[in-house]
Amino acid sequence: MKRQNVLNIRSGYPALFGANKIAEGLNFAAEVPKGAKASLILYRKGSGVPWREIPFPEESRTGKICALIVSGLDRNQYEYNFCIDGEIVQDPYAYGIRGRERFGASSEPGDGHKIRCAFLPDEPYDWEEDRSPDMPYKDMILYKVHVRGYTKQYRLSPKLKGTFKGLEEMIPYWKELGVNAIELMPAYEFCEIPVSDKTKGMISEKRQEGKVNYWGYVSGFYFAPKRSYCATKEPEKEFRDMVKAMHRAGIQCIMEFYFPKEVNPLLALKAACFWKCYYHVDGFHFVGDGVPGELIAEDHLLYGTKKMFQNLPVYSGDDKTTAEYQSGFLQDMRRFLKSDEGMIPGVEYHIRHANPSGGTINYMACQDGFTLFDTVSYNYRHNEDNGENNADGSEYNYSWNCGVEGPSRKLAVRKMREQQIRNAFLMLLISQGTPMIYGGDEFCNSQNGNNNAYCQDNPTGWTDWRAFKKNKKIWDFVQEAIAFRKAHPVLHMGGEPKGVDYLVKGFPDISFHGERAWYLNEENTCRLLGVMYCGAYAVKPDGTEDDFLYVACNFHWENRTIALPNLPEGMVWRKTADTSDPEENSFREREEDYQKNIEINPRTVVILVGRKKEE
Numbered sequence: 001m002k003r004q005n006v007l008n009i010r011s012g013y014p015a016l017f018g019a020n021k022i023a024e025g026l027n028f029a030a031e032v033p034k035g036a037k038a039s040l041i042l043y044r045k046g047s048g049v050p051w052r053e054i055p056f057p058e059e060s061r062t063g064k065i066c067a068l069i070v071s072g073l074d075r076n077q078y079e080y081n082f083c084i085d086g087e088i089v090q091d092p093y094a095y096g097i098r099g100r101e102r103f104g105a106s107s108e109p110g111d112g113h114k115i116r117c118a119f120l121p122d123e124p125y126d127w128e129e130d131r132s133p134d135m136p137y138k139d140m141i142l143y144k145v146h147v148r149g150y151t152k153q154y155r156l157s158p159k160l161k162g163t164f165k166g167l168e169e170m171i172p173y174w175k176e177l178g179v180n181a182i183e184l185m186p187a188y189e190f191c192e193i194p195v196s197d198k199t200k201g202m203i204s205e206k207r208q209e210g211k212v213n214y215w216g217y218v219s220g221f222y223f224a225p226k227r228s229y230c231a232t233k234e235p236e237k238e239f240r241d242m243v244k245a246m247h248r249a250g251i252q253c254i255m256e257f258y259f260p261k262e263v264n265p266l267l268a269l270k271a272a273c274f275w276k277c278y279y280h281v282d283g284f285h286f287v288g289d290g291v292p293g294e295l296i297a298e299d300h301l302l303y304g305t306k307k308m309f310q311n312l313p314v315y316s317g318d319d320k321t322t323a324e325y326q327s328g329f330l331q332d333m334r335r336f337l338k339s340d341e342g343m344i345p346g347v348e349y350h351i352r353h354a355n356p357s358g359g360t361i362n363y364m365a366c367q368d369g370f371t372l373f374d375t376v377s378y379n380y381r382h383n384e385d386n387g388e389n390n391a392d393g394s395e396y397n398y399s400w401n402c403g404v405e406g407p408s409r410k411l412a413v414r415k416m417r418e419q420q421i422r423n424a425f426l427m428l429l430i431s432q433g434t435p436m437i438y439g440g441d442e443f444c445n446s447q448n449g450n451n452n453a454y455c456q457d458n459p460t461g462w463t464d465w466r467a468f469k470k471n472k473k474i475w476d477f478v479q480e481a482i483a484f485r486k487a488h489p490v491l492h493m494g495g496e497p498k499g500v501d502y503l504v505k506g507f508p509d510i511s512f513h514g515e516r517a518w519y520l521n522e523e524n525t526c527r528l529l530g531v532m533y534c535g536a537y538a539v540k541p542d543g544t545e546d547d548f549l550y551v552a553c554n555f556h557w558e559n560r561t562i563a564l565p566n567l568p569e570g571m572v573w574r575k576t577a578d579t580s581d582p583e584e585n586s587f588r589e590r591e592e593d594y595q596k597n598i599e600i601n602p603r604t605v606v607i608l609v610g611r612k613k614e615e
Contacts, residue, residue: 081115370451488538
């Protein structure tokens with residue numbers, strides 16, 4: 001006859017939240033309201049039938065926390081929940097959630113015994129001397145993806161599509177493109193089938209019962225990798241395998257966390273610390289009204305870890321790893337792209353701006369709005385499929401459809417859209433700060449005009465990899481533009497350029513020009529901007545000074561001639577990129593020399609490089 005487990009139970013440590021292994025056994029700590037009865041429920045692994053229920057006695061309570069130590073329990077063979085006043089609830093500090101293996105088929109927390117909490121595995125993990133790639137914000141090319149949607153239509157085996165393992169397969173693609181940091185939209189456990197109005201976030205407040213919350217910007221179990229994003233039955237190992245593979249390839253992993261205003265600030269902080277230590281995550285993007293920004297920025301364990309915020313917290317420490325997501329960059333640059341009036345001062349600011357306390361994240365598109373291709377293909381949102389009468393999503397997209405709403409066979413329209421996309425990428429990549437590319441924009445991924453695809457767990461919300469082959473020329477351009485930025489440190493100096501000649505080089509580090517050299521016309525009707533970088537203010541890896549660079553942007557709908565600043569004696573300007581050039585490889589140095597001026601085609605960005613004049 002098999003002997004049953006003999007468990008020893010006594011009061012535990014209330015400050016050790018969740019379920020944690022200690023020398024005496026397993027410590028369980030749960031928040032229990034005053035006067036409420038609570039118990040620990042144990043399950044055999046994989047079973048939804050309770051195996052044993054252990055009440056929390058009143059003497060185990062400290063404040064609102066009840067804690068027990070259970071010894072004699074093999075955590076590899078069991079799962080658990082809490083029962084509080086007769087309701088089965090999951091542990092908000094759980095390291096794993098079981099019962100949600102299928103995306104979109106799970107239920108809310110508290111659905112009986114179907115959903116259960118898991119322990120961290122006992123088996124040690126071999127990190128193989130894993131190290132985070134040494135990468136300051138100034139050298140990052142950030143690339144944001146949705147774990148499920150990014151590979152759902154990629155050429156992977158069905159088992160790997162939409163999983164962490166599937167992302168690991170994408171590493172060669174990211175390396176070829178030139179990105180070196182990946183940001184994951186919420187990849188911790190969350191309930192994608194909201195049936196109540198308890199959680200309010202970045203999705204529409206008019207949510208319908210049973211609608212899939214594809215994005216995941218709701219409260220969740222912040223310590224657990226999302227089980228339905230796994231190709232294996234070992235989510236903890238699969239996520240660590242992915243991070244280790246990224247690091248081996250020189251790519252950082254950034255996690256996005258959404259904290260609503262009701263979240264416990266201590267839980268939010270502990271979650272970030274846990275992912276840093278246990279999963280070797282390199283940084284975090286914090287969003288939501290409940291982000292304890294100052295607490296996170298000041299935490300010593302997170303010192304040196306990248307911390308990105310929508311609004312920078314007040315912080316005066318010496319940790320230069322806080323960064324601000326710059327939504328103003330998107331708005332002003334898109335308006336400039338569509339030739340709005342009065343945009344020169346804003347564009348000038350964003351090109352040179354860099355947060356002195358860490359980083360500035362610039363982007364032209366993200367999940368919350370049009371993709372970049374839809375920005376140049378639609379004037380209006382088309383969210384009818386969301387089931388909210390097209391009333392959800394932003395009314396303000398700062399977009400221009402280039403003459404036709406939606407898909408078009410007109411060659412002139414299609415050429416203009418491609419040109420505008422090239423313009424957008426160049427404006428992003430020649431600006432100081434860290435560029436963020438929304439996954440798929442580099443090959444014109446479209447959501448058919450849907451600017452709020454939070455509930456579209458289907459081809460609308462998934463990355464359309466069929467567009468890659470159709471738009472390979474755009475991809476080539478983006479790849480070359482990234483390489484150009486990396487090759488010129490003057491485009492990513494780290495600090496904000498001063499606009500003065502503080503090194504006595506004969507030129508300021510950055511200067512702005514108009515139709516006349518050294519004079520910038522900022523009148524409302526002006527849509528012409530020239531930017532000159534003096535390469536003497538940045539040093540290449542080989543120790544030599546960087547080049548003189550001149551970026552000319554003409555967003556008038558007619559040709560404009562712009563006067564060029566004089567270079568040192570014996571040097572001329574050579575055109576390196578021209579977004580109106582139909583050549584497949586747009587980054588190539590032309591033979592023609594420019595000294596006094598250059599004519600620029602309508603809605604075009606041109607890049608010139610200073611070279612020694614050939615005799």
